[in-house]
Amino acid sequence: MTSGDRDLLVDFDPEELALLRQLFRDEAHDALEQVTARAQSAGLAEAVADAVNEMMRVTHTLKGSAGTVGLDDVVDLAHKLEGALAAVRSGQRPWSNAFAEAVVEIADGMRAYVDAFGDPARAAPLAARVHELLAPWSESRRSPSPTPPPPFGAPASRSRRRPATEPVPELDPDDGEDRAASSRSIMLPGALPPSLAADLMSDGIVADEVDASASTSMPVIDASTGYDARTLLRVEPERIDELMSAAGELLFDRNRIERRVQLLRTLTRDLGRARQALRDDTGGVRAATTETQRAAIEDRLHTVEGQIAALTTQLAQTTAALLDETEAMRRNLGELQRGLTRVRMQTARALFAQLARALRAAARTAGAKVELRTRGEDTEFDKAVAERVTDPLIQLLRNAVVHGIEPPAERVLRGKSATGTIRVHARQEGNLVVIEVADDGRGVDVKKLRERFVESGRWSRARAELASDDDVLHALFDPGVSSRDEADELSGRGIGLDLVRETIARLGGEVRMTSTPGRGTTFTLRLPVSTAVSQAMLFKVHGQVYALPNTQVVDTAFVEASATTWPPGPGGAPVVRLEHLLAIPSATLPEPAPARRPAVVLAYADQRLVCTVDKVVGPREIVVKQLGPLLSPLPLFAGATISGSGKVQLILDPAALVRAAYPERALASATATDPAPEALAGRALVVDDSRAIREALTSMLAREGWIVDVAEDGTRALALVDQLPYDLIVTDLEMPRMGGFELIDRLRAEPRTRTTPVVIVSSRVTPDTRRRARELAVKGLIAKPLTRRKLLEVLYPTETGKT
C-alpha cells in the first residue's frame, strides 16, 4: 500500500475505496477505449481536430478521477498523453499514422496497467512500458527517439513551448503539489532495473508484439493457449468486473439507505424534543397570568411550530429520497441478477479487440497494409461459442491478409486504395449470431480454381465442369485444399478452411463463402447464440406453473393443512399459502383443501419460508426471459420462462416473497446501523460526469449529514433543481451536454437559485476559472484530485480554520 492509500483511507473506508477503484477501472476502460477508437478513426471517418479534442477531453476526465481514487501513476500517464495530444492540437506536431499507432498502444498499455494496478509486480513493468511508449511523444516534437524522458521535466518544458493563448491545462499550485506527490510514487516502476524491464519485455510479458500468441496486454483472452474450452469457461475480467460493480452499487445503495435511516432517527429525536418543548409551554399557558407571559409563550410556540415545520419538510424529503434509493437498489439488484445470467454471454467487443490485434500482427509479418472495420460490437453470444469461434476467425483474417489483399502497388494499379480493408460485422438474427468477414482483395477466381482441382487430380474433368461456382468455392473447405501453394508462416499452417468449417459445424453453425474476382471475398458464419440457462424448481398453483430459482429453494415437503410452521414446533419456518402471497382470491381456490399439501421451502437472506402449492413439478433447466417494462414493476416476479409447449411461466422473486411474508422484518434489519449523525446539513446536488467522483462526493457529503442527489451533467442537474430545493450544489466544470459554468449561469439567472451556494470541483483550475468563479459568486473552487479535507475547508471555512 502506498502512502497515497493511507491518505485516502482518511477519506474513504477501505471497502469504499476498493469499490471506487472498481468504478474507476470501468470508467478508465471506457475512456481508453474511446481514445483508441478516436485514434483509429482520426483522419478517416473523423476530422483530426475533433478526434484530438475528444481524446483530450476523455483523457482529462480520466486524470481527474484517477487522482481522486489515488491512482497517481494513471494521473501522470494521462497527463503526459494529454500533453502529447495538446502538441498535436496546437499544431506543433502533425497527426501521423505513427502517432495514431502510438496512441493506440499507449491506451492499450494504460488499460493493462489499470487492470494490473492491484498487483505491483505486474503493474510496475506495465507502467514503465507506457512511460517508455510515451517518452518520444511527450518529450519533444522532433522525430521519435527511444531515449527515456527526463523524470519530471517534461510537463514544464512542454508548457514553455506552448503559445500563451492556447487553452491547455495549467498547473494549479495545488495540482502541482499533488503532481510532486505522484512523481514520488512513479519512482516505483522506475526503480525496476532497466535491464530487468528489458528482459520482461523481450519475453513478451509486456509488449504487444509480433503475433497474437505473444500478446499479453489482454492476457486473459489469449486465444492460443492450449487448454480445452469444453472444460473451462474463460470469463472475461470485464464481465466479472461488471458483476463486482453491480455488487458494489448495491453496497453504495445500502450505505445511502443506512444514512437515510440514520437521518430519520435524528429527525425522530428532534421531533421528540419539539414535542417536549410544546408540552412544557402548554403547561405554561395555564399558569400564565400576564399579557407579557402569554406573549412570551406565544413566541416560543411559534418557534416550536417553525421547528416542526422544518422537520416535517426534512422528513418528507428524506422519505422521498429513501424511496428513490430503494428503487435504485431494486434496479441494481436486477442488474446484478441479469449480470449473473449473462456471465455466460459476452459481447463481440472482446472478440473484435482480439481480432484487431491478430490482424495487426499478421499484417506486420506479411508487410501488408490492412485496416479492420468492425460493426456490431454489442452483439452478445455465449462465451463458449465466442471462444471457440476466435481461432477460425483469426484464420479467416490471416487468409485475407495473405491470399486476399493484394500488395499496395497492385491495388493501386487496380484502382483500389493502397490500404486493404477487412470488415468484420456481427449481428443477431433470431437465435443465431451471424459474423461476416469480408475483404476487398483479389477475390477467388473460380475458373482458375476449377482448373487447379483438375490439375491436382482432386476432381475429374467432368465433375469440375458440372460443379456450380458455389460448389467450387465451397470445395475450398475440404481438407487439404489451399488456393495458394506455399505453406507460409501465416496461413498455410495451423487450421485452414477445412478446420474453420469443422469448428463452426461442431458449434452447431455453418459457414458460407461468396467471392467476386477483383472485388473480394466474404465469409458468413452462422452460429447459435446459445441461451442463458438456469436451474429452477417448478410447481403449480391455481392451475398455472411457476418457477423459483433453484439457488433459493432448499427443500420440498408435505405440510399439514393446519400447520403454521414447518417443521412443526419451535424453530420451524412459517408456512404460507403461495396463493395468498400471489393474492389469488380464495373464492377461486379448490375446496375443500386437502389434508396435506406439497410445499416448497425457500431460503433468502437467512430467512426461510415454506410456501404450500398445489403440486410440485420438480427441478428443470429454464431459459430466463425478461419481463419487459409492463410486467417488471410487479414486485413478486423476477422474470419468466417459456415452457416446452410454449406457455409463459412466471419466475417468482424469492426476495419479494420473503418481504411479502415478513413485512416488519425487512424494515427492522435496515435500522440496525451506526449512531445517527448529529444534524441534518441540508440537501445537496452533486454534478459530475465521472461516476467515481459522484460516489466519492456523495460519501463525503453524506458523512457531514447532507442528503445527496447526483446528476451526470448540467442538463440533468437543472431538471433536478427544477423539482427540488437544494441547499448546496457541487459541480464539475467539463461535462458533456452542459458544463459547469453554463449550469451556474443558468442557476444564477433563476431567482430561486440565485443565491444557492455552489462549489466547483475541477481538474482544470486556471486564473481564468478563478475569475469566472468569482464573478458567479461561487462559494469555493476545489482542484481535483478531490480530498475530504479540501471539501471541508470550502464548506466550513470557519470550523476548519480553527483547528
Added chain:
Amino acid sequence: MGVDLKNVIVFALGGARHAAELRWVREVVTLGFVTEIPTAPPGLTGAFNLRGNLVPVLDTGVLVGGRPGPSPRQGDGALLIELDGVMAALRVDKVDEVATLQQTPDGTGVIDSRGRVVPLVDPSTLVRRAVADSLAVRGDADGELALDLTADSMRPTRDPTTGAKTPPGFDGDTTLG
C-alpha cells in the same frame, strides 16, 4: 382544412366496430396460451409467448367501452402495439380491414367504405395507462412509509419569520434549533 385521411385498422369488439390508427399497430397476431399474472392491475389480463418473447395482453374492453372485456383465450386475435419500447397485445374479436379512411370533421371517428362512422380509438392511451397502473402496484408495495407523510408536510411553512430555513451549514449553524 382539407379532407383528413387516416391509415387505420378496423376491428370488431363486443359487437361494435372500432378503428385504430395503423401507426400504433405493429402486426396482427393470434394469441398463444395466455398466462394469468397474479397481482397485476385489472387492465393487464395476462401474457403470452410470441416467438420466444413475453408479450403482455391488455384488456381492450376498457378502451372501447370502459367495461372489462372477456378474458383473452388462446387463438383470439390481437393487435400488437409498440409504444416507446413497450410491447403489448390488445385482444379483439375480429379484424375487419386495413384501409385509408376519411376522418370525421370532429376527428373522433373515420368513415368507412359504406359511409358508416367508425369511432377512432387510441391504443397508446391504454398502453400508457397500463404502464402507470403497473408502476402504481409497485409504489403501493413499497410506499407505506411515504403515504402518510407527503400529503401535509410538503406544504410551505406558514410563517417564514419563525424557524425559516436558512441553508444550514453555511453560517456555522448546522443544527436544526
